[in-house]
Amino acid sequence: KGAISEKLAGQLEKGSWIRKLFDEGKRLIDIYGADEVYDFSLGNPIVEPPEAFLKALADTVNSGELGKHQYIPNQGLPPARQKVADYLNGRYGGSVKPEHIVMTVGAGGGLNVVLKSILNPGDEVILLTPYFVEYDYYADNHGGVAVHVPLADDFSVDTERVAGAITERTRAIIINTPGNPTGTLLTQDNLNELGKVLAEGEKKHGGLIYMVYDDPYSQLVYDAVPPNPFAAYGRTILVSSFSKDLGIAGERLGYVAVDASADDAQLLAQAFVFSNRTLGFVNAPVMMQRVITRMDTLAVEQQEYRKRRDLMVGVLQEAGYEFTVPQGGFFIFPKTPIADDVEFCLKAVQEHRLLIVPGSGFGRGGHFRLSYSVPIKQIERSGKVFKALLDSYR
Ligand code: PLP
Numbered sequence: 001k002g003a004i005s006e007k008l009a010g011q012l013e014k015g016s017w018i019r020k021l022f023d024e025g026k027r028l029i030d031i032y033g034a035d036e037v038y039d040f041s042l043g044n045p046i047v048e049p050p051e052a053f054l055k056a057l058a059d060t061v062n063s064g065e066l067g068k069h070q071y072i073p074n075q076g077l078p079p080a081r082q083k084v085a086d087y088l089n090g091r092y093g094g095s096v097k098p099e100h101i102v103m104t105v106g107a108g109g110g111l112n113v114v115l116k117s118i119l120n121p122g123d124e125v126i127l128l129t130p131y132f133v134e135y136d137y138y139a140d141n142h143g144g145v146a147v148h149v150p151l152a153d154d155f156s157v158d159t160e161r162v163a164g165a166i167t168e169r170t171r172a173i174i175i176n177t178p179g180n181p182t183g184t185l186l187t188q189d190n191l192n193e194l195g196k197v198l199a200e201g202e203k204k205h206g207g208l209i210y211m212v213y214d215d216p217y218s219q220l221v222y223d224a225v226p227p228n229p230f231a232a233y234g235r236t237i238l239v240s241s242f243s244k245d246l247g248i249a250g251e252r253l254g255y256v257a258v259d260a261s262a263d264d265a266q267l268l269a270q271a272f273v274f275s276n277r278t279l280g281f282v283n284a285p286v287m288m289q290r291v292i293t294r295m296d297t298l299a300v301e302q303q304e305y306r307k308r309r310d311l312m313v314g315v316l317q318e319a320g321y322e323f324t325v326p327q328g329g330f331f332i333f334p335k336t337p338i339a340d341d342v343e344f345c346l347k348a349v350q351e352h353r354l355l356i357v358p359g360s361g362f363g364r365g366g367h368f369r370l371s372y373s374v375p376i377k378q379i380e381r382s383g384k385v386f387k388a389l390l391d392s393y394r
Helices: 006-014 016-032 051-062 078-092 106-118 134-141 159-165 188-205 265-278 286-294 303-319 341-352 376-381 383-391
Strands: 101-104 124-129 145-150 170-176 210-214 236-241 254-257 368-371
Touching: 006 016, 016 341, 051 286, 078 101, 078 254, 078 286, 101 106, 101 265, 106 134, 106 170, 106 210, 106 236, 106 254, 106 265, 124 134, 124 159, 134 145, 145 159, 159 188, 170 188, 188 210, 303 376, 303 383, 341 368, 341 383, 376 383
Parallel strands: 124 145, 124 170, 170 210, 210 236
Antiparallel strands: 101 254, 236 254
16 A cells, blocks of 8 residues: 555546646746746736735734634634625625624635535535536545536536436535636526526435535626526525635635525534534634624725736737636636647747646636736736747647
């Protein structure tokens, strides 16, 4: 037997080509300097947290309150949960109550809390591709089986395909909009239609199916109204975080919420609190809970990303790429001019020092993902390399 589990060894091996690409980028930066490398590969939120957050942070640090670094209830501080409830109800007009919210270690921690709480061994979790690949591992962590269903060409949910994938083992579907890697926003009609399909699936197979709504880009929405997941489907579990919304990804604060009108809201919340504890998170970062409690509002528009979106879209259109204009998040998912997206991305890095990620890493070949969470200057400088890369195929 090897030093690590066979499963982990397999998972490490599977992700090794992405690491090779990143290593190549690092090597180029060392040789040429960051200004001569066009790195669009990372998903790190670049925009600094808002002033209101920084002020609340300073006030929290400077408050003379004793015991503020101690353990807190596993569910999270009541006033922090109240803040999140107010935010969600303002946004979705629902009836989310603090007792049905659990503060988590980011959305990533929240998704694990949810899946641990609802999955029986062998239960199926529908994932819509292209997708955030961590979902596979999160489902597997808790005995779930990932079932991949492609999104339509315009990255809307193909509800007929979802209907066809539902079985008596289906327990959940994960929805992410604005999505990573596509940046597209689902419409309310599309989400309502999905809600109907899930309800029909429940009736047909006699089980409960949850819509796990992963919403960590909730404030990064441009020129559009985000859909309301609670209105689309009753058995919705919302998972989100402040990683992107407040630009504090490294601080690891997120939450899980169910609406008070949902069946079993109390039981679900109880299970989430237990999972938060027994997964070893114990409680979400307490300082950050205190900080958001001090903020007047958690609704902070992220205009800086909109600016970058507009610039990036201009650069790609000018160069001649084919893509769906994103309405949120900070990713774009254009088509590659050849079917082999890995070869295309290798050429990008080797010949143009341009770092982009093959779509096959997200479950859809023939595309690449770029993140425009980068300095504005880099977007402006990148026009000529994006064009030269595409032109080399003409
Ligand atoms: N879900 C999606 C779709 C993401 O893109 C990310 C981060 O990149 C996460 C969840 C996890 O975010 P966090 O755990 O920082 O809240």
